[in-house]
Amino acid sequence: MKDSMDILVISEQTDDKSPTRLTLELLGLGRRLAAENNGRVGAVVLGEGADIASRELAERGADLVYFLDNPALSRYNPEVWATLLESLLRRNPASLMLAGHTSLGQDLLPRLAFSLGAGLVTDCVEIRWDGSFLFTKPVYGGNAVAGIKVLTPLALATVRARVGEALPPSSPGGELIPIDQDPPQETRLTVKDRHYLEAGECPLEEARVVVSGGRGMGGEEGFEVLRELARLLGGAVGASRPPVDAGWVPSTCQVGITGKVVAPALYVAVAISGSSQHLSGMGDSGKIVAINKDPEAYIFKVSDYGVVGDWREVLPAFLSKLRELASA
Template sequence: MAIWVDKEQCVACGACESACPFGAIVMEADKAVITEACTACGACVSTCPVTAIIRDVEEAVTAIDKAAYKDVWVYIEHADGQARNVGFELLGEGRKLADSMGQKLAGIIVGDKVEQLVKAVFANGADKVYLVEGKEFAKYTTDAYTAVFTDLITDYKPSVILMGATINGRDLGPRVACRVGTGLTADCTDLGIDEQTGLVAWTRPAFGGNIMATILCPEHRPQMGTVRPNVFKRPQPDFGRTGEVIRVSSTVKPEAVRTKVIEAVQVCTGSCNLEESEIIVSGGRGMGKPENFVLIEELAAVLGGAVGASRAVIDAGWKPHPHQVGQTGKTVGPKVYIACGISGAIQHVAGMSSSDTIIAINKDADAPIFKVADYGIVGDVMEVLPALTEEFKKAKQ
């Protein structure tokens, strides 16, 4: 898409210059000139009183044979020989999509000596598994995984691909989408089938979380998206299920991998492994000061849980970003979520509302957090937390 000025029509009234939100229009020689700062937003087009500013739409995309693309794929991310939960969560949701579309569900496993993951993938709903093994895949690298995924798509033509919106998924997804010439909807919080078109309807927060946008991909294949961990529940596994294993030989050459993982340094302990934790104790600005977070940490340690935090706490520098729960942090769904001194802003609630049981502690009885809580304690967290910790210690003894 491009914006240009019809010099013969332009009267240099300056309306477009003041309307441009990016300062991309300047007046030269009594004519409007569009600079490289233009984002083609179109604000100037409707403003021009003499219709001298024109927006050209790019030529239609080359038609593809959409019927050649079938099946729903789920990327099974793993570490240390264990599949991450998000892969199983997406298998559950992918099963629903595949059934609605009358297609099969496949798990994609790439790694070194990872065949032991196949049974769990079948147990969680897959009809078949594409297995790619090789020493070059022992550790995740952008080059190797992008190349092998691109080859898989080119050869087998899936209709839909689901990936977790993890660190690796957010790296891999857009690179693969670019290679195969399709779009990608990032950080989705809901999936469905559009009734009118039969396409996958990808839902994600937009404009800072103030609205939810539903996005379709009508002209390109595969339809791709990354989905936040813990927004869907993991299905109940059935280890009696079996399926077809398709072993794929890698065509990735060692010289094509430009990086090598020398060492993995753990910068965060189990206390901030929020995605995998069944119990999370989170603190907000109501904790008063960073030193008081020791009360959160003590309760989490007694319960064997992780430590979470609201965005206000992260912005204040009290805790590092890996602890953040919310729309701009991590989406979690533990069995128990304890919110301490957290008011309950919509952005925070969006990141933890799928928890099985929510317990809120706040001295403000009218705090919004109580509207989503299963249990509420109105009181000072400085007094309530030590008492809770002590009682749990006694119960464990």
């Protein structure tokens, strides 16, 4: 076990080839868990230009970075990733492998779980070490929180944003190890064109302020007012599920257990009653402000500030007062 690592983090890279913030957070989480059980933490980077992210990860907490820089890896192909990671893990046994709870992590880790015979916990909001790893995740649409242990020697987990904390750069960095294996050329899956949906002014997950609307916004026009507020606060616009289902906003705006999980410094919930699946996607926000005309709305129970009233009357006054304060 001398050359084996205890914790391995699967890196995802942005279009400019640097590691995503979530990857850095996972590395910070891995570092903390590794310190508690005297293990090491490694990262694995697959991609075209993987060396760029690898160097950064080596300075941000990874003892070892396995990387494979290959043009065939410019886009995620599930079967290519699964093949490479399965053989990497067989050569270098680990006790825990972490990935983000992203479209990649949700797709890749179940494949690895069944090819390696390893227990997997998805959508973790906390991982602790108490002699073994304890994984915490929401179940029943956020109506309950489960603590789960993995019974196999290798545990796999997908983790939400902001569970771990990214570490500042430090030197000397960890060791960079090229993966000595070519990506498989024959796969059953063919990954074709990629289409970008029009995003808001800034990505939801990165925003310091999120202004979200619910069913009570009544239509697309209602969201114009929220955009104005978001612009004023330097934030992004989100939504609960009903406005997405109604087609008022694109599905990329949905905040909730099956949409985006956000934890901004300020979350403004307008005309949102507060379903469990929505709360589970924003409950960790710094301050929560609720505006709702129903005084019994559940959202007030989970908020720090509440206004009972129709947003059509509350928001214009709120906006103009904010402008007045900001210009004073």
